[in-house]
């Protein structure tokens with residue numbers, strides 16, 4: 163198999179051509195025999211177990227052998243024979259049950275029997291996947307299986323590479339794997355891309371591809387494809403919606419649903435648990451879990467990219483003792499692929515992810531899938547948890563549910579026949595990381611900013627959830643949640659006006675996840691055309707941010723005020739701007755409370771305005787302490803009168819005054835009259851006079867100071883002599899002074915001379931001084947904590963995987 167741009171041939175062209183010609187001759191015979199054998203297949207009455215039971219071409223057999231695939235999985239045994247016979251298929255099977263081969267083998271075989279090979283044949287099969295990572299994975303399986311003698315040209319189009327390079331290769335391709343957006347882009351822009359003779363269309367993760375997020379792209383793609391074709395749809399959670407089937411022009415499709423028999427939609431080897439965890443305890447619980455499972459491969463799901471970044475960055479600072487990775491749609495493609503490869507290869511690692519990693523990815527040997535944030539629905543739960551316990555391996559899934567999410571989510575899971583069992587977190591084993599987070603955020607403003615964004619995006623994700631039976635924003639203690647992220651308080655969030663919010667609510671959560679990453683040209687199959695076109699600088703983006711009041715102070719000073727009265731006008735402008743970059747804030751607005759100097763209107767014009775307003779019959783109120791009258795021209799202004807806090811804003815801010823030696827108040831800068839200044843002489847002469855007078859003043863003060871210092875010294879000397887005399891008399895009187903007594907005396911003298919500062923020097927070196935605000939007991943408490951912490955870190959590391967799994971299980975058991 164040839165994969166343009168990916169594999170190259172080293173053999174000279176002549177030899178290659180001869181080999182191909184010979185092969186084709188052999189294939190002619192092969193093809194006829196295969197056709198006859200496929201005709202004889204009777205999937206409805208016979209069962210097939212091994213791949214050798216099926217009439218497959220030599221190259222496919224060799225491919226299967228080289229990958230050590232011998233026995234078919236259930237979905238393969240049922241779907242492949244039907245697909246070989248040309249049926250349209252709607253295949254549903256549990257995660258990790260081998261669906262990829264269920265469509266790759268029919269694609270290779272059906273095109274092989276049709277000899278749909280070479281440049282002139284054009285595109286024979288199109289395989290669509292919702293994410294780039296999954297497309298790469300499918301292409302990899304195709305390559306491995308097809309490289310033992312198949313002559314197809316196969317390619318991968320997922321964006322992130324030059325369109326031109328892809329264009330040239332596209333014209334030669336027989337099999338194409340890609341994401342919806344990029345495929346559509348080529349269909350609409352690459353003239354030589356010929357799909358008129360397409361024989362097969364495959365949708366992997368079909369329910370995802372057919373949902374709202376991809377609807378437009380997929381419908382547009384279908385417009386280009388011939389109606390006469392074979393269509394295969396596969397997913398772990400399959401939609402049977404008639405409208406979808408009609409869209410795809412399926413012809414009497416065969417429903418191949420493998421989990422119908424054992425009733426459960428998840429693998430038997432998967433142990434599924436859930437814990438009840440209040441929102442503000444999630445990070446503590448997760449941290450403790452990771453600490454107890456260092457020798458494991460863990461995949462943790464969160465609801466937003468910002469949350470993933472925050473948890474990754476903060477946990478990394480705390481050195482958890484296990485390699486941490488993170489993946490989300492906002493990363494560059496290279497970084498995502500790098501992370502996928504690293505996590506696949508890792509023995510022990512913990513990957514923090516958004517749902518971009520929820521579907522289809524075949525990471526080997528994942529021990530735990532932790533759903534830290536509740537999935538939007540049961541389907542997403544199934545796909546997430548399906549990253550473990552793949553192909554008969556064991557695995558464990560733990561779902562964190564807040565008390566308010568429990569009932570609704572369990573109902574949804576039950577409806578999908580997903581067996582989850584409640585377990586408890588051992589409170590004794592739960593470590594609190596709140597203080598560490600507070601400390602880190604205090605020291606690192608960037609981390610604090612990330613925490614604030616994480617908070618906002620989390621709240622947004624809850625607000626946007628469609629299933630209000632599970633997600634009810636009022637039930638979450640947001641103040642405590644902010645505290646658990648290390649924030650001093652919850653950033654203030656104000657929801658947009660009702661109609662706007664309603665519009666946004668209609669957008670599905672999936673669409674949001676997709677659009678979250680649209681800044682990468684095409685992300686998860688979103689077309690690149692949707693990208694914002696204008697070039698904007700960092701500063702443009704800075705001013706466009708809605709959550710200005712959670713930015714650093716100096717940003718605040720740069721922000722123009724949206725005073726209550728002007729808010730309506732600026733809201734429209736904001737709405738336009740906000741559509742661009744900070745997409746995840748676009749239904750939320752943080753109240754702006756920062757007045758800027760140039761927006762406070764000129765008093766005179768305000769008074770004029772008030773007079774004319776009064777003339778027009780409007781109510782005008784003179785606020786005590788305010789420099790301008792307040793015109794009441796709307797209900798909002800009327801309400802304003804009732805709020806003391808808001809009225810405060812309209813009052814004069816006050817000035818800074820300095821007092822001279824006589825106690826007279828002055829402005830900080832007082833400029834005298836120019837004529838008076840000139841009358842006193844030339845500026846240079848005035849300066850000299852001033853300096854002379856000041857010098858005389860200083861000299862006089864110096865003389866007095868010296869005299870005072872001398873008098874003090876004399877007095878001190880006199881006192882010391884008196885003391886020595888008293889000591890000598892005491893000694894003569896027979897009082898014994900031991901070593902201790904001498905020390906005490908010496909100390910006393912030093913005290914007298916230095917005002918007691920020796921005390922500090924006497925404190926043992928190396929031991930940290932107590933702070934003035936620390937009481938003794940606090941100090942001891944601190945020491946005790948330190949000792950306890952030390953003891954904690956000295957706890958014996960378990961040596962075997964079993965030990966650690968037992969520990970991990972212990973935490974959750």
Ligand SMILES: Nc1ncnc2c1ncn2[C@@H]1O[C@H](COP(=O)(O)OP(=O)(O)OP(=O)(O)O)[C@@H](O)[C@H]1O
Pocket residue numbers: 230231232233234235238255256257258259260261262263397398521522523524548549552553
């Ligand atoms: N017949 C087989 N024999 C042995 N291993 C197999 C067989 N079929 C598939 N596998 C292996 O099982 C694993 C899961 O396969 P695959 O990724 O196709 O699952 P899936 O059903 O598509 O999962 P998901 O629903 O999560 O996308 C892969 O590592 C694959 O190599």
